[in-house]
Amino acid sequence: MRQVRVWWRGVVVAATVGLVALVAPGPAFAKDGLDLTAVERLVTDFADQGGYPGIAVAIIKGDQVVHVGGYGRDSSGAAVTATTPMPAASLSKSFTALAVMQLVEAGKVTLDAPVRDYLPDFRIATPQGARITVRQLLNQTSGITDRTLPEKSLPQPDSLAGAVVRARDATLAVEPGTKHVYTNTNYHLAARLVEVVAGEPFAQYLRRQVLEPLGMRASTTIDLTPRDLPENVRAGHIYAYGAAISVSEPKRFVNGSDGIITTAQDLAQWLIVQNNAGKAANGTRLVSAASIAAMHTSSDPRWTYGMGWDTDQEGRVRHNGVWFTYTASQLLLSSGYGIAVIGNSGIGLGNEGTDQLADGLASLVEGDKPSSGAPIRLVIDLTLAGLTLLSLFLGVRNLRRTQTWATRLATRPAWRLALRLLPRLVPLALLVTLPNLLGLLYAGGRDVSYVQLGYYSVALVTWTVVAAAMNLGVLGARTVALLRLRRPTGTTPVPEASTQLVAG
Structure with a gap:
């Protein structure tokens, strides 16, 4: 009789466990089979260790959105979602490069022509500056550097035209076209070139020719931080002794270089264009496949930077973005996946930004085990x-x-x-x-x-x-x-x- 009772108790327990398994929610999966629970775990672990109160993520494959989502909270305490507007920082350079390439395809700009052909007001303190070409601006090989024009320390302009005037004090560290040196000034000048050639403000051109055709209706670009930030963009954070402290971004001119404000949902559409040979998910073609390839590829073996995009040691195309209160990353994989990440905390000692998270997500989507590395x-x-x-x-x-x-x-x-x-x-x-x-x-x-x-x-x-x-x-x-x-x-x-x- 005792054995019967033990057997019956086991049957009841097994049935209960089975019933719970049936009604309890299991792991969530995206339509391509991506384990969204694993994504959440990876993002939240990174955020906890790196001091990021909130992170937004976009993952695409080919012309399909695999996942967009937000994790954590912004500085107001509201949940970060796929539609939370956040600065994309220097991911903006790839937008500026695409705008220039549209003008190249329209026959209005020649990449290897001098910048001065399109910007008559462009003058710098070194005579060789007259030889700087449009391609060299986009390749970051103009010879202008942060050492020859300290763009963050100098008084900040309030327009792209003002940025051209400020650049007159620049000298050249090297001959144009001989060395890659990253500086925001090159992309301020490139955005002004778009403005002059198109005959309309850069923000208006970008909205009309890039953002709206992609359906990126929550995105825009600004001139000056924090003055021009939209009201719905919350202050980001700095980090100190384990605490994330909400502060406004310091005053900086950002248009053309790092002025894009966007959402994870919008960034998914941007990634599709990049991994779909210049064609949007809705079928709109922004640029040719050849232009996309040119932007993603260095034109010289001495450096890896193309036009608004870089190539890492594994041959993957990417670009990161840095504000003092936000960081961002975008990464394109040969498998057809694209990944974008924005976090609402700035770069600092022990934190190079969100690239580690983008790399971890890349491992996850390709079936590998993500690295456990995180900011220290x-x-x-x-x-x-x-x-x-x-x-x-x-x-x-x-x-x-x-x-x-x-x-x-x-x-x-x-x-x-x-x-x-x-x-x-x-x-x-x-x-x-x-x-x-x-x-x-x-x-x-x-x-x-x-x-x-x-x-x-x-x-x-x-x-x-x-x-x-x-x-x-x-x-x-x-x-x-x-x-x-x-x-x-x-x-x-x-x-x-x-x-x-x-x-x-």
Whole structure:
């Protein structure tokens, strides 16, 4: 009888489990079989480790949308969805390149003609600038660099025409066409060229000839941040010590280079054009297959950059985008898949942007196991926090020991004392040169201002400021203490008796 009861209990449990399996929701799949639960897990893991409050994703294959979606929240607390408008940053360069190629196909622009043929106002400080061609702007081989025209540190123009005027102060780092060096200025000039040749504002041309034909009705392009951001675009984030902090993008001119505002849903249509030989999902042809191939391919084996697109080490066509409060990536695979990602947190130490996530999604759609790699922002920020506390502790300790230190060394030659104190200026020198140093060592020679440096890494700036302040304090205190101890003794002190008479 007992065996029967055990058998019956097992039957009931098995039936219950089976019923739950039937009614419980299983893994969600896209129409091509993509496991959307795995996509969500990959995106949310990346977001948690990288400090991204919200991420939008678009995945296409051929001329079909496989998946569009949003994960997490924006800075207002609202859920990020496939229709949440977000800055695409430098993904915008591929839009500008396509607009130029449309004019090339219309016979209005020749790629290897001088830019000055279309922009009579284009003048730079170096005579060789007259030889810069349209292709060289799009290839980023004009010779203009962030070092010869620091576009982020200089006063910001408020229009593409103003950007051309500002470029008159540019010099050339190399001869045009001899080296690829990435700078936003090239694409400011390219967008102005579209504006002049088409006879209408760049934003209007882009809407009429690119965005509307694709059905990208939620997309636009802007001139200046944060002034021109649409009201429905929420502030992005910077990262500090494990926290995502909502801030407005610093003032920057972005049109033509990184001014596109779009959604995951719209970006899916853009990816289809790229992977469908220039033809939209609705059948509209924007450019020829030859133009798409030209944009995706470098025209010179010395570099990998085409026109608004780059090629990675695996031969995949891609471009990333960087604001100080948003990052983005777009990636085209030979299998016909296209992937776009936008995250609402900016680039920083330990975070190169969303390329890692795009690569992980690429592995997922092609049936491979995604890499577990993710930004190590928290590790770096906590390390810098430790250095900040150490600098503070050592500074306070040295200040308290100032008199003892001065008494012990007061009799040494002045030159030796100066040599001992000179290293105290190193943190100040680091603070003063940090934007240039970071641009040269970490960002490939890109320009960054002091304000933007704070967006880039609060923890790094905090450490260098604290270290510089404490060391200057110690330097000043020790110098004063030494001067007092080494003061000439020829002064006759006031006799104590005199003091008593005055007091009495």
